[in-house]
Amino acid sequence: MGRTVGNNRFTKCLAVLITSLLGGGAAQAAWELNMPVGATDVSAKVFDLHMLILWVCVAIGVLVFAAMIYCIVVFRKSKGAVADTSIAHSNTAEFIWTVIPVLILIAMAVPAAQTLVEIEVVRDTEMTIKITGYQWKWEYEYVGEDVSFYSSLASESNAARQLNTDIDPFEVENYLLDVDKPLVVPAGTRIRYLITSNDVLHAWWMPDFAVKKDAIPGFINEGWFEVNEPGIYRGQCAELCGKDHGFMPVVVEVLPKEEFDVWLAEKKGGVARAAATANQ
Amino acid sequence: MAHAQDKYYIPHGTKWPILMSVGLFTFFLGVSSGLNGGSFTVPVVMGLGLVLTIIFLWFGEVIGESEQGTYNDQVDSSFRIGMMWFIFSEVMFFAVFFGALFYARQLALPWLGGEGNNFFTNLFIWQGFENAWPSNGPADVGGDFETMGPWGVPAINTALLLTSGVTITVAHHALKENNRRILGIFLAMTFLLGFIFMGFQAYEYIHAYQDLNLKMTTGIYGSTFFMLTGFHGMHVTIGAIMLLVIWLRCLRGHFTPKHHFAFEAVAWYWHFVDVVWLGLFIFIYWV
Amino acid sequence: MSATTTHDEHHDDHGPDKGIMRWITTTNHKDIGTLYLFFALAMLFVGGAMSLVIRAELFQPGLQFVNPDFFNQMTTMHALIMVFGMIMPAFVGFANWMVPMMIGAPDMALPRLNNWSFWILPFAGTMLLSTLFMDGGGPASGWTLYPPLVLQTGDALPFAIFAVHLLGVSSIMGAINIIVTIMNMRAPGMTLMKMPLFVWTWLITAYLLIAVMPVLAGGVTMLLTDAFFGTSFFQAAGGGDPVLFQHIFWFFGHPEVYIIILPAFGIISQIIPTFSRKPLFGNDSMIYATASIAFLSFIVWAHHMFTVGMPLAGQLFFMLSTMLIAVPTGVKVFNWTSTMWKGSLSFETPMLFALAFLFLFTIGGFSGLMLAIVPADFQYHDSYFVVAHFHYVLVPGALFGAIAGAYFWMPKWTGHMYNETLGKVHFWLSAIFVNVLFFPQHFLGLAGMPRRIPDYATQFADFNAISTIGAFGFGFTQLLFVYIVIKCVRGGEKATAQVWDGAEGLEWTVPSPAPYHTFEDAPEVR
């Protein structure tokens, strides 16, 4: 029942909190703290950029907070501190703390702009996939290949996510991150994606590729990705699209090139066979 | 009439605001219910009636106080500053609709036609759509339509409003020189021009709907056309009514050459409506 | 008051009316300020209760309490209530109470209009809240009201839109009043550059309000006509674009977030010097920084829309302009810190909340800066990282600013000191729980949890559980605040006129509680 599950979770999470505070048990996969490095060159660059700005902010934060804490500790009235009311402003200081942040910001903007340009320029793509958002599923179309299919939340997850069900989400594999038919793409291939929607806004988000793009009805957005390592990657719809917004995951299965060709041929055959039977 | 106070006048207690809120609340409940297909007459009529009554009474009280000399110069400049910023908020309100017009013309439609990196938008969704203004969009929403040429009624309307801008200035000068007769005549001309404008505008709407198949539902062209001209027309109506009120007050001997905030406020408002119209004439009808 | 009062009718009544009519018909800035503040406090609990529904549902994976559609209604209403019903009215309440007293004015410039600005609010709020009971429920499209989704709203749509219109009218009228008061009602000698910073930040905030509330009004009007009159503003088929609404919304929405934070900056700029017993460091540069922030806020809006497929040049422009805002904001943070430098600090409750503001707002600002970096925002956008960012600036930012202000001025308002011990307890519990509540949300977002979802994958379970514990802790702590306020209104140690030994400014020259009418004769400001 929900309640017991809750209590278990509660005790477990307190336990984990305490152990991790004591330095142990932090290795739990669930306690993911950071952005994934991901599976593409771009995602790795975005990760580096993220770490760069994070550390810059941390560094500035340490300095600023240190100054604040210093004031709080040293200039206490209770310790007999007397205010020096003659300090009202200082042009030098104010100049310095205007210019230095500007320089830091420029230093951050340059790599950011470079990465952005790399992401935004779509060229030399080897295949094109059209993604269409629906309330609440995705359609994937292999442009020029006559292959297309819908991808919806896997049925086990769907059963477990209902209100008042007895199914424990922890017992469901890849709860809410599994679909019936994933998008299948070849590894090491520069893929152009085109994205649109059939009803309301959606957004196709694959953290491991650092791709998030809005699906807008009536317009087509484009972008690209190239995955290095075969594997299964999971993400979710990232734009509020109605009641089942939380239940339209994005799953991509990346196959080695040869296996992908086989898969595609099979799919095409399937379509051809289906068309043939329909014609009869 | 007492001499002007040397203290800033702080009114004591007022029941108009809450009644005004009740009126607006009732009115909007009625309109919403009507939009949802429910019944609406009673709340709309009651709400609107209350709002109009309160406006009448509230302004009446303020005018009374003003005529008694309750307001000193500082109060007067409060009103002035307040009115200026109110008009600024109206400017921003119109700016949105102009913004929508420019966005559609400069960005959305070209994109739908395949410009920028929207080659695939055009190829996959709106095949064959070529962007050209005026447009009711790639799906030809609302069907074929004709536009309102600038040099017929709109040009006449432009002349009317520009003239009214002159007449109100003449009236203002007359007021300052305490020439009440000229004041009355030119003020009357101003609001009459306003009402004639409204007449033409109504005629234009009927023409658009009946002969040009130009409607609110005519894609983005119809949407922007009616939204901009509609809200402008609403403002002309309000402005003309205010002019009428001011005129009646002049007939009653209100305002002095030195003290006539209400007159100036209405004049500013009228100039604002005028300038918006020029924008409309250029961007809606002309280019 | 002196011999000049002979012919002043309004002088024969120095006290308020009795009973409920006092509050309904009042034109007194202090009464109206009180109304605003209590309205805001009530809405904090209404909006907060909704957030507790959200957090309860998110305590563990799986759906336990509400269905997904109701969850979305809660998210939407929580935000609308908190932003339009709680934090903005709270700061308008502060402005009403304090601006006339700080500049030596007898009241707000347009007292009847002032009453109206307030009395629209309860009606607009009722209209908005009533949608929850309608066919199809309340709006469930997020507070951003993006079409086409928002057009799928049931009967609630027109009600919600008109509620937004009314809230807009209230804000615009309130803002006009504040501008007029500041521009026209200053006591002789109170030059612009001598004005206290709270007055300055509100002046600039009021300009922002007048500039952007009509924009929101226009935007939702287009939603209305798209929904009911067949226009095509946000439909590609007719030549419009759903993204157009996003531009309009954020052209309003981004300045809106500074509308929310600038008055808090103002309050902090009053409190820190007081408890450092030292004038505000760089007073003039604080004013210029505020103005720069306000100016920049008009040209950064599309940083909320980096994933919509904007042209590259647009993305670069909005990234750079957004990053620039860190500079004037940094100036403020550094000036506050320098104000404490070589001061004589004491740590009463207002100062504690101000210090928490200083630390935690800065953290929120840093995460905002990270969001501005476009390639990284492709990962952060619409994830809980964003939720963490904006709650850090809104809750320990704006809300703590308001709470700090409430403690700071409560003795002036009520004539009694609040209970300092309880205040400190309130502070420590709030400061701890707010971090328990929102810090883990950074990790959730980075690990890939989207926002606006009622249920999530199991790897997000632990941090969500912690966050929910923090939420309930923080929420119930605020009941203590209510208790402290009521206790202070009812009685307590008598407050002196100056209240705090470091306090400076006109508001501290009048007795506590401040008399019903202050500065009927303008004070002389040297």
Ligand code: HEA
């Ligand atoms: C009070 C409200 C408030 C404030 C003050 C801010 C301040 C800032 N915000 Fe925030 N923001 C919101 C409220 C606020 N925001 C809300 C509500 C949303 C989400 C809306 C929604 O989608 O529902 C949002 C979303 C949001 C986004 C969109 C994210 C997304 O959806 O993908 C971005 C992106 O750029 C952003 C950026 C910033 C920046 C750069 C600042 C800057 O002003 C911060 C500046 C401050 C500092 C940087 C810290 C102090 C400075 C120094 C100590 C100086 C030295 C520092 C450096 C040189 C780094 N915000």
Ligand code: HEA
């Ligand atoms: C000023 C604005 C403001 C404030 C103060 C808050 C305060 C809080 N917010 Fe809010 N929030 C927003 C503005 C704000 N939020 C916005 C703009 C969004 C985006 C919405 C969107 O996506 O569209 C959002 C979204 C949002 C989400 C994401 C929802 C989602 O994506 O689905 C969450 C989840 O944790 C959340 C939680 C909280 C919590 C726990 C608080 C706490 O600080 C609240 C503390 C609680 C209380 C103070 C109430 C105490 C109540 C009781 C003790 C119960 C007793 C009850 C009665 C007596 C009636 N908020």
Ligand code: CUA
């Ligand atoms: Cu599709 Cu959210």
Ligand SMILES: [Cu+2]
């Ligand atoms: Cu913003």
